[in-house]
Amino acid sequence: MSNRTIKITVLLIVALFIISCKKEIVKDAPKLPKDSITVVETIQEPEQEEEEIVGEKIQLEEGNRDFLKKLIYDEIGNKKYSNLEVTKSPYQVNFDNDGDSYTVSFSIGKKFDFNKDGIMDYVINRDSEGMLGGSVNSNQEYLYYIMKDETNYSEAHSILGYAPFSYNIIDDAKFVGAKFKINITQNYRTYETENLKSTSLSFIYKNGNLYEESYLSDCKLAKLKSKTIFTNIPEVEKRVRSIEMHNYTETIEEIYKNGDTLITASLDGCDNLNLNFDKKYKISKNQIITPDFKKKEAIQFLRFLRNSTQFSKEILIAERHYSIKPIGDKFVEAIKGYSFRILVEKDSQNKNELRVLFQMTVLDNPNQLENWEVATRQKKKI
Structure with missing residues (x-):
């Protein structure tokens, strides 16, 4: 047999061996980095949400x-x-x-x-x-x-x-x-x-916030047309919307600043509207806080809030009450569907500052007075 014939025969044998041994190559699964987070993965049917x-x-x-x-x-x-x-x-x-x-x-x-x-x-x-x-x-x-x-x-x-x-x-x-x-x-x-x-x-x-879904469908306050407290005035320097961590209602917090006057405002609730306004500004250290002084400051603050917020109708209720009644620390609950109070005092941390605090609840649902009732969107009995 010639050398040429031998070479051809060897090449044919090698080719047949390669073809017979050929198989699909399977890549090794990629190894996860040591600092990745572990999860149990499930296979979902088509169209099923993961x-x-x-x-x-x-x-x-x-x-x-x-x-x-x-x-x-x-x-x-x-x-x-x-x-x-x-x-x-x-x-x-x-x-x-x-x-x-x-x-x-x-x-x-x-x-x-x-x-x-x-x-x-x-x-x-x-x-x-x-x-x-x-x-x-x-x-x-x-x-x-x-x-x-x-x-x-x-x-x-x-x-x-x-x-x-x-x-x-x-x-x-x-x-x-x-x-x-x-x-x-x-x-x-x-x-x-x-x-x-x-x-x-x-x-x-x-829509720019984190919501618990039943709040959107079952809470009266979810239907508010405006997601603000103050109207569109230039002194409002901060507006923040978020979620209440215990009862999962929407919260709105705003800051008004004009000179040395600072007002922090907040809103929350499901069916019942909760409003808080906390005002602080500089006063003389020798200022005497008399009942007449408190009444004057309270009425001026309520009048300002009525003219500068989305809740003029609600705040007017308190303004009319205090125009004929003395200022007190206890909540007023004599007006059906409303609970409110106003405090006028020197700030406990800074005696050169006056603090005026106004709090109001508009009570639309008496079955949402406790946190669990709010979180589970209890409805009032008809």
Whole structure:
């Protein structure tokens, strides 16, 4: 046999061997970084909304790391700390706190563009574990951060999971798509009963705020035409909308500033409207607070609020009452559907400041006087 024939034969044998041994190459599954967050993943049928457990698997990219570091360093502030962990999730730090030590940790529960601005937002699980679980340092909350860039946020909203004397305790929490689903039970420390009540709630971010969905469908205040307290006046330098952490109603907070006059205003409630106005301004240290002085200051403040807020009709009720009645510290409940009071006093922290506090509740639903009744949107009997 010639050398040429032998070479051809060898090449044919090698080719046949390669073809017979050829098989599909299976790539190894990518290994997760050590600092990723673990989650139990489920396979969903087509068209079924994906369910994600809080604490889902999220790659800690550079932007995530910077944001979590910012949160934990903000937590530290000027406090003495030890055992700082910022290399893997959860990021955590220990505070000695004069023998009552506690540990605070941060982990990402959800990464999602809630406000659809092209920047990813976060839901952070903040957990603080103190001694014996009953101290003020034992608490847990879910924090919605609406981001303006990778490491700075423009909005922050809190849903309280647990505190020693919170009204409710979150038993279970998960995301279904962009909705946050929780089960809550009354806190045994607060209600002191064996017959604790439970319910399920759902949260969604929409129209510039975080809402519990039954608030939008079942609460009278959700129908307010204007989401402001003061009218459109230039002295209002801050307007913030958020969610009440215990009964999950919408809150509005505003700050009015004109010279040395500062007014902080707040609004919350479901069917019943709760208004608070706290005014402070400079006075002479020798100013004597007489009943006539109190009455004059109270009427002037109420008149200003009536002319400068969206609630002139409600405030007029109090103004008319105090125009003929003396100023007192107790709530006035003689007018059906209203409860209000006004305080005029020197500020307890600064005697050179006068404080005028006006509080009012417009009572539309007598079955929403307690936190659980508000949180579960109890309706008035007809």
